[in-house]
Amino acid sequence: MQVTVIGAGVAGLTTALTLAERGAAVTLLERSASLGDNAASWLAGGMLAPFCEAETADPAIIAPGLAAIDWWNARVPNVQRGGTLVVAAGRDAGELKRFARRTTGGEALEADAIGALEADLADRFRHGLYYPAEAHLDPRAALQALADRLAAHGGVLTFGAATEPENAAGDVVVDCRGIAAGAPALRSVRGEMLVLLCPEVRLHRPVRLLHPRIPVYVVPREGGRVMVGATMVESDAAGPVTLRAAVELMNAAYALHPAFAEAEVVEMRAGRRPAFPDNLPRVARNGRIVSVNGLYRHGFLLAPDCAARAADLALGTAKVSEIAA
Amino acid sequence: MQIYGQTIASRLMLGTARYPSPDILKRAIEASGAEIVTVSLRREAAGERAGRKFWDIVRETGVKVLPNTAGCHSVREAVTTAQMAREVFGTNWIKLEVIGDADTLQPDLFGLVEATRILSDDGFAVLAYTTEDLVAADRLVEAGCRVLMPWGSPIGSARGLNNVYGLRAMRARYPDLTLIVDAGLGVPSHAAQALELGYDGVLLSSAVALAGDPVAMASAFKLAVAAGRLAFEADPLLPRDMAEPSTPVLGQATLGGAALQ
Numbered sequence: 001m002q003v004t005v006i007g008a009g010v011a012g013l014t015t016a017l018t019l020a021e022r023g024a025a026v027t028l029l030e031r032s033a034s035l036g037d038n039a040a041s042w043l044a045g046g047m048l049a050p051f052c053e054a055e056t057a058d059p060a061i062i063a064p065g066l067a068a069i070d071w072w073n074a075r076v077p078n079v080q081r082g083g084t085l086v087v088a089a090g091r092d093a094g095e096l097k098r099f100a101r102r103t104t105g106g107e108a109l110e111a112d113a114i115g116a117l118e119a120d121l122a123d124r125f126r127h128g129l130y131y132p133a134e135a136h137l138d139p140r141a142a143l144q145a146l147a148d149r150l151a152a153h154g155g156v157l158t159f160g161a162a163t164e165p166e167n168a169a170g171d172v173v174v175d176c177r178g179i180a181a182g183a184p185a186l187r188s189v190r191g192e193m194l195v196l197l198c199p200e201v202r203l204h205r206p207v208r209l210l211h212p213r214i215p216v217y218v219v220p221r222e223g224g225r226v227m228v229g230a231t232m233v234e235s236d237a238a239g240p241v242t243l244r245a246a247v248e249l250m251n252a253a254y255a256l257h258p259a260f261a262e263a264e265v266v267e268m269r270a271g272r273r274p275a276f277p278d279n280l281p282r283v284a285r286n287g288r289i290v291s292v293n294g295l296y297r298h299g300f301l302l303a304p305d306c307a308a309r310a311a312d313l314a315l316g317t318a319k320v321s322e323i324a325a
Numbered sequence: 326m327q328i329y330g331q332t333i334a335s336r337l338m339l340g341t342a343r344y345p346s347p348d349i350l351k352r353a354i355e356a357s358g359a360e361i362v363t364v365s366l367r368r369e370a371a372g373e374r375a376g377r378k379f380w381d382i383v384r385e386t387g388v389k390v391l392p393n394t395a396g397c398h399s400v401r402e403a404v405t406t407a408q409m410a411r412e413v414f415g416t417n418w419i420k421l422e423v424i425g426d427a428d429t430l431q432p433d434l435f436g437l438v439e440a441t442r443i444l445s446d447d448g449f450a451v452l453a454y455t456t457e458d459l460v461a462a463d464r465l466v467e468a469g470c471r472v473l474m475p476w477g478s479p480i481g482s483a484r485g486l487n488n489v490y491g492l493r494a495m496r497a498r499y500p501d502l503t504l505i506v507d508a509g510l511g512v513p514s515h516a517a518q519a520l521e522l523g524y525d526g527v528l529l530s531s532a533v534a535l536a537g538d539p540v541a542m543a544s545a546f547k548l549a550v551a552a553g554r555l556a557f558e559a560d561p562l563l564p565r566d567m568a569e570p571s572t573p574v575l576g577q578a579t580l581g582g583a584a585l586q
Binding site: 279 | 346349351378379382537
């Protein structure tokens, strides 16, 4: 079967690879000139943190989110299964209690245990939470690895190809364009992020700093870098990072460890997350076109599950009820 | 309650930020029975019209939108934001916040009075986020404000009514002005207490948005507001120092004596 997938963000790449793994002849079209341009997933944290995310998200994300960790681990390098550490400043201790109450899969930690996990945070926080089953990856390396695997399975990835699904060739077309699909009820939730170079602070896992107003996370990357993210603004503005957002993110990094004051800000960017009103993704088929959209802040977490559902619909292996839904 | 000549049946106003999803926000608005919701132009938009989709979702519930100037720390910022909000939302109502302290988010009363004067002169109907300070309240009324919104306690602190004496005094000073407790409510009993004091209404945000089940909490606040208002209208008892038996003591039959044989 000939399938065209449009959009080479995390949704499109996972869907294209899943289809190719199942034997379809896949063409992946991307309007940008290179991998990651304009893709929300290029700016993602890369946390595979279903338990922590379920603090505010529907608990339905937990099972597919856990399965996603294995999916990624089998396909891309350096999936780190070191869990997630959650901390809060002393005066925000109430936030930790609330977070613990609203989540599963975590355990309470005291200062010593925090130091054992993250030596550089020793003596900085008296209480924390640890979610050992969670993981993280480097989104850019992961997307590149998917593109390579797709090629190895005979898939073709073409850049600079903007197409409407109706006009695309193939037996089935999978629309993974995100915001650009302009689906009804789809909105954009703006996110702003920083990448800091700070070899002085070495972290081994994503650390979430709870704060009543500005919760942030810091995710370690290769080469002494960390990603600090991310704001959540109900806006479809795509423009550069605002000063307010930069100050909030930098302040949070500094609150996590004062040595971040000496960090080099190597990147500072804003992106737009596609989201439906319930903040859950949708996979649906209408005639020849399958659409995958609304991954919100859970691109890497939920893309493998969405891709499997999209492939079921595209290849006709889904139950009829699922197609009707 | 009356807000600038309009009669609003629901005494509960709801903020719209920080819900788990717009769907849950919509259901919480419905459950609360609120007819007015506040939206923040600054916080939620990063640009004048960029939050349109989110605001459309809010509008779909059929409620009246009250834009606010949340996050503004100066008179100029607040005035500009109010003017932008008037264009974007097509209303001259503005919930005016001029924040004076980053830690407590308490209002800058001096800036608030100045911004109220500018906006009132410009045709705005100002709902001022203030403290229970009576002198500031006088100045706000002089500047044209007809709806005062004193805090219960600092924004988001969930501490309830910190200064009941001050709130009572404010109610007594302005028997005919619309007074709404704006910030710091955490649980429904806080809202009931505000209504029992004779406040016309309450504005809630994080108490509902950040609850484990925002929709259920919205219902709980709706009931509490109704209970508090009903209690106020029913003219509650005043606290006293001594017990007041509900049946007369004099001439009561003695228990355990011959009378029971």
